[in-house]
Amino acid sequence: MNVTIKDIAKEANVSYSTVSKALNNSPLVKEGTKQKILKVANQMGYRPNLAAKQLVNKKTEVVGLIWPTIDRIVLATLVTNISKAFEATRYSMILSVDPIDIAKETFKKFQVDGMIVFAESGHIIPEDDIPLVAYGVEKKGNASYPIIDANHGQAMKQAVQYLYDLGHRQIAYVGHIDTADTLQLEKSEGYQKGMETLELSPVCMDTNGLDWVDGYTAIDGLASLSTQPTAIIGGSYDISAGILRALQERNIRVPEDISLISYDNIPKMETMEVPMTCIGVPVEVLAEEIVQAVIHRIESDQPSQSLILQPLLVERQSTAALK
Amino acid sequence: MNVTIKDIAKEANVSYSTVSKALNNSPLVKEGTKQKILKVANQMGYRPNLAAKQLVNKKTEVVGLIWPTIDRIVLATLVTNISKAFEATRYSMILSVDPIDIAKETFKKFQVDGMIVFAESGHIIPEDDIPLVAYGVEKKGNASYPIIDANHGQAMKQAVQYLYDLGHRQIAYVGHIDTADTLQLEKSEGYQKGMETLELSPVCMDTNGLDWVDGYTAIDGLASLSTQPTAIIGGSYDISAGILRALQERNIRVPEDISLISYDNIPKMETMEVPMTCIGVPVEVLAEEIVQAVIHRIESDQPSQSLILQPLLVERQSTAALK
DNA sequence: TTGTACGCGTTATCAA
DNA sequence: TTGATAACGCGTACAA
Secondary structure, rough: OOOHHHHHHHOOOOOOHHHHHHHHHOOOOOOHHHHHHHHHHHHHOOOOOOOOOHHHOOOOOOOEEEOOOOOOOOHHHHHHHHHHHHHOOOOEEEEEEEOOHHHHHHHHHHOOEEEEOOOOOOOOOOOOOOOOEEEOOOOOOOOOEEEEEEEEHHHHHHHHHHHHHHOOOOOOEOOOOOOOOOHHHHHHHHHHHHHHHOOOOOOOEEEEOOOHHHHHHHHHHHHOOOOOEEEEEOOOOOHHHHHHHHHHOOOOOOOOOEEEEEEEOOOOHHHOOOOOOOEEEEEHHHHHOOOHHHHHHHHHHOOOOEEEHHHHHHHOOOOOOOO | OOOOOHHHHHHHHOOOHHHHHHHOOOOOHHHHHHHHHHHHHHHHHHOOOHHHHHHOOOOOOOOEOOOOOOOOOOOHHHHHHHHHHOOOOOOOEEOOOOOOHHHHHHHHHOOOOOOEEEEEOOOOOOOOOOEEEEEEOOOOOOOOOOOOEEHHHHHHHHHHHHHEEEHOOEEEEEEEOOOOOOHHHHHHHEEEEEHHHHOOOOEEEEOOOOOOHHHHHHHHHHOOOOOOOEEEEEEEEHHHHHHHHHHOOOOOOOOOOOOEEEEOOOHHHOOOOOOOEEEEEHHHHHHHHHHHHHHHHHOOOOOOOOOEEEOEOOOOOOOOOOO
């Protein structure tokens, strides 16, 4: 049997409503008694009963995160960061790896206050009464919920400009190009626009996938290019890791022979064999924005805005000025 | 505002206690009224309030799964399968990716009925009042909770025997050998014992890691072996995928030139470039056993037993009899 | 400043 | 077979 506020009341010789007030830090109770009650509660190992609270408040202070594509590991870092970001709030987060519909049912059962959804690009989620925020979904038509996403195109343009400023003119993009995945398309298009703006001719190497091995094997095509690039932009962490390895095996030094910059701004970039210069919305920022967005949506009546976050370039040792 | 049993009672002209009975399919209510009530409830879109139920029952019918090492993707398949396995029960599952201690706190707050923990090998989890089942943790001393695990050593012996029966005598093991990870050690030791039993001399190739690339690069050492293996046992899915690719790039055909069998019994093995013969506890079985174990622990007073599950060999096209 | 009493939505016990 | 009522643990208006 768990200890309740009544038990505490008995122990502290006060009524249980006073205990309730004290525990909720109400100004309606004298500081002295408050302290005494808090102390007793602590000693007895009191834990509030969420169910009872919820029954009264009609609030759970829980947000559900729906992550149906658990096998796409890229998002794991983001999930971890979102989870951390919630620690600073009064909300807790629970996770479901079920398909969206099933997960929504489960979360409704739990009466979560809000939901975050990671969905495939272009996919619209039917929204019902529970506040919902989506991450990385293309805004087709008018979704009724806010969408948080990174500005992938802008990131690519910025990467091109950065390399340009270092003196590079032969800049290749290695990523998944021939795909229906709008996220990937935004990246390759951003790269191309960036190149055109600077009057450079784009060189794309298609990885035909998003895994390490795809970046690794794409470099096989390097030799057959008519002009050798002095800098490469990798489309994602995994791809860039594969690229880096492939270059090293060919004794092409990074950054002395080729500069390499990667999309995705995550801590792992720091600890690669060659610490990687990268571009993208820092994953902590992304997490924080997503968390703030759901909370805002839950607590405010004003409609929440969709949000496109701007990328940040972090310079490390994989890029250098052209000699 | 959600519809409650009282609303239904009013609508159906019965008392709300009758509604409660009807909804719980109690035999204490006439079939006719039961049907009527069910129909009304359905029409009104009734959803039971979990919090209220929980307040009375002291049960949430929720199990929490703690998965702190979210970045080790191997477990993703298992998580998905466990989630599916729960669908057939009256329990729901929620997930936390926080460190064990924090996750336990969160789950206690939710008053989950039980927990499943994926922990690092050799790590003992302090258990408190709430039923707990661990997966894949070495039983050091006497943990107070049951541990479900696969018999990795046995799996390796079985793999060796299988290849032996196909006529192979030069059987190499490619996996992470020089490590403190007891899971990996059990595998390599199982292999060695299996070889010794058949009076064959073991040949180990250390991958120094568990990723795709580790299997891929380990094959670099193949040429320098004094005797070429006719069969290889890969230590995990990722490793074997790397091995397969490396072999193909060297124009070594699987299974014509070398037979390849992999540890890990997961559906993905089926869809590899060469459908992979594999050994291990089928992930669906593992999931089912884990789910049954928690539920048993929750619902029965008898102490639950730890469980070592036996592997199953699935023959596909990556292995063949020695010509 | 503290205590009393009620209600949240449900189950369970007992009386009708 | 049905209905009234207490209880679960907590928050809160209202009374003391």
